[in-house]
Amino acid sequence: MAETTEIRWHGRGGQGTVTAAKVLADTCLSGGRYVQAFPEYGPERAGAPLRAYNRISSKELRMHCPVLNPDVVTVVDATLLDSINIAEGAKENTIFIINTTKAPMEMREKLGAGSKQRVITVDATKIALDCFGRALPNSPMLGALCKATGLVAIEHLLEDVKKSFGKKFSQKIIDGNLEATKRGYEEVKEA
Amino acid sequence: MAKVVAVTGNEAVANALRQVNPDVCGIYPITPQTDMMQRYASFISNGKVDTEAILVESEHSSMSACIGASAAGGRVVTATSSQGLALMWEMLHIASGDRLPIIMPVVNRALSAPLNIHGDHSDAMGARDTGWIQIWSENAQEAYDNTVQSFRVGEHMDIRLPVMVCLDGFIISHSIERMEYLEDAEVKKFVGEFKNLFPLLDLDKPKSYGPLILTDLYHEYKRAQHEVMTKVKDVVLDVAKDFEKLSGRKYGLFETYRLEDAEIALVILNSAAGTSKDVVDEFRNKGIKAGLLKPRLFRPFPYEEVAEALGNTKAVCVMDRADSFGGYGPLFMEVSSALYHLKERPLLINKIYGLGGRDYMPSHAELVLNELAEIAKSGKIRTYKEYIGVRE
Numbered sequence: 001m002a003e004t005t006e007i008r009w010h011g012r013g014g015q016g017t018v019t020a021a022k023v024l025a026d027t028c029l030s031g032g033r034y035v036q037a038f039p040e041y042g043p044e045r046a047g048a049p050l051r052a053y054n055r056i057s058s059k060e061l062r063m064h065c066p067v068l069n070p071d072v073v074t075v076v077d078a079t080l081l082d083s084i085n086i087a088e089g090a091k092e093n094t095i096f097i098i099n100t101t102k103a104p105m106e107m108r109e110k111l112g113a114g115s116k117q118r119v120i121t122v123d124a125t126k127i128a129l130d131c132f133g134r135a136l137p138n139s140p141m142l143g144a145l146c147k148a149t150g151l152v153a154i155e156h157l158l159e160d161v162k163k164s165f166g167k168k169f170s171q172k173i174i175d176g177n178l179e180a181t182k183r184g185y186e187e188v189k190e191a
Numbered sequence: 192m193a194k195v196v197a198v199t200g201n202e203a204v205a206n207a208l209r210q211v212n213p214d215v216c217g218i219y220p221i222t223p224q225t226d227m228m229q230r231y232a233s234f235i236s237n238g239k240v241d242t243e244a245i246l247v248e249s250e251h252s253s254m255s256a257c258i259g260a261s262a263a264g265g266r267v268v269t270a271t272s273s274q275g276l277a278l279m280w281e282m283l284h285i286a287s288g289d290r291l292p293i294i295m296p297v298v299n300r301a302l303s304a305p306l307n308i309h310g311d312h313s314d315a316m317g318a319r320d321t322g323w324i325q326i327w328s329e330n331a332q333e334a335y336d337n338t339v340q341s342f343r344v345g346e347h348m349d350i351r352l353p354v355m356v357c358l359d360g361f362i363i364s365h366s367i368e369r370m371e372y373l374e375d376a377e378v379k380k381f382v383g384e385f386k387n388l389f390p391l392l393d394l395d396k397p398k399s400y401g402p403l404i405l406t407d408l409y410h411e412y413k414r415a416q417h418e419v420m421t422k423v424k425d426v427v428l429d430v431a432k433d434f435e436k437l438s439g440r441k442y443g444l445f446e447t448y449r450l451e452d453a454e455i456a457l458v459i460l461n462s463a464a465g466t467s468k469d470v471v472d473e474f475r476n477k478g479i480k481a482g483l484l485k486p487r488l489f490r491p492f493p494y495e496e497v498a499e500a501l502g503n504t505k506a507v508c509v510m511d512r513a514d515s516f517g518g519y520g521p522l523f524m525e526v527s528s529a530l531y532h533l534k535e536r537p538l539l540i541n542k543i544y545g546l547g548g549r550d551y552m553p554s555h556a557e558l559v560l561n562e563l564a565e566i567a568k569s570g571k572i573r574t575y576k577e578y579i580g581v582r583e
Contacts, residue, residue: 035369037197064465
């Protein structure tokens with residue numbers, strides 16, 4: 001990957017998308033890297049489409065504006081694919097990571113992805129329901145992103161998920177999220 | 192040992208305040224500052240600091256409480272944004288007029304109407320003439336560093352003035368970035384024990400603050416405020432020197448970026464300066480001599496130094512994230528005044544950008560730098576003041 005990786009997250013309010021971006025920033029601090037995580041702030045409503053961003057770089061990050069040409073696009077809610085253009089500003093080698101029950105080839109066709117663009121799917125909502133009984137797909141999406149990009153080792157990510165969720169939730173929920181993160185990492189599909 | 196963390200600007204500044212552990216903190220919430228004072232309130236509740244919180248019913252009361260506590264002899268802080276700062280307005284003059292070194296982070300936000308919670312500089316620019324020192328910050332690291340340094344500046348025995356530390360609402364206050372904390376003990380030692388000057392609680396020596404002074408001496412009193420402002424620059428630089436020894440991070444009255452041999456330059460405050468630096472690099476790569484000046488100390492404004500730094504350029508654009516409707520942007524007016532005394536000076540234009548949190552993108556900086564290159568070549572200015580990034 002290039003010295004700076006720019007990530008754009010698409011989710012809906014209440015799915016933990018912003019938390020995922022924050023956890024990723026924290027995890028990527030390792031190895032002396034520079035990080036940013038920031039959502040696009042609007043009226044905060046559960047279910048409303050939202051974007052969040054990460055920048056991860058070996059160089060100091062001075063840019064303070066939304067990511068326009070993402071290296072990675074993470075779609076936490078597949079219903080967004082029909083309402084917004086999640087490929088806006090994508091590069092010729094952008095990686096798309098989509099939470100969906102559908103096959104990666106079907107997604108690739110739907111997006112009209114180029115030959116150098118990677119399309120990766122993971123059924124993150126099902127994983128979340130299996131692991132902790134709630135449709136909060138953020139932790140399996142982090143696992144999938146970790147596998148797809150190699151930005152950070154899964155061990156580091158799991159430590160940070162534990163730390164971050166540990167501030168707010170019970171041991172049962174933490175364990176469920178750790179399991180979900182691992183499964184997200186293991187269950188990615190690519191076409 | 193410095194600790195590297197990924198935190199929001201609000202969290203960074205709340206931690207700077209925690210490390211200083213002031214005596215009193217006036218607390219009233221307003222977006223986007225709320226989260227900073229909420230964190231500080233947690234530090235108080237969790238026994239991390241022994242600050243006395245004064246929970247008030249408005250920002251006017253918050254500043255009033257701070258004035259009382261500071262005159263009584265305490266080290267005092269508060270924080271605000273936007274309408275909150277506007278509501279404090281008359282009390283801001285009393286804090287500075289009474290020479291009370293209150294420290295106040297201002298998380299910059301647009302002013303109503305229409306209602307908008309996002310970042311621009313209208314709030315602090317509106318407090319330009321209140322007699323407060325103003326220090327501006329590009330990112331979370333600078334907001335933290337400036338907050339730590341502001342205590343030494345405001346509380347200096349030759350100065351004794353309140354200080355605003357400005358950071359961009361949401362763009363910095365709510366974004367997570369990598370930055371470094373100093374050790375608690377290092378900050379405590381750097382800031383030092385609070386020294387009193389004429390505390391009201393020294394009951395053996397009664398004194399009064401803010402008495403009636405009419406035509407006999409008011410004029411002289413105000414001149415004294417002007418005089419003390421002329422000493423601030425040196426103190427800011429001395430404190431920055433000590434801070435560099437401690438942290439390795441260098442601060443001045445302003446930051447220059449690739450300005451030494453620049454022919455065209457941007458003057459721009461806070462977070463948008465960071466975005467602009469990346470674009471300046473792109474122009475340099477194309478062989479265009481672009482540079483940037485980012486003011487840090489806005490009050491008092493370092494006119495001579497700014498004039499010297501920009502004196503050899505051919506064309507400069509001053510970028511304002513606030514407007515004086517019917518006039519130029521507030522930063523433009525300062526830079527323009529600074530350059531007037533030069534025999535040879537650059538051509539100067541003013542762009543208003545990013546009001547109410549409108550994104551400032553690299554393309555905006557490109558647009559302006561291209562216009563400056565054209566002005567430098569032709570010597571002709573199309574328009575002096577213009578809004579950029581406007582939806583037509």
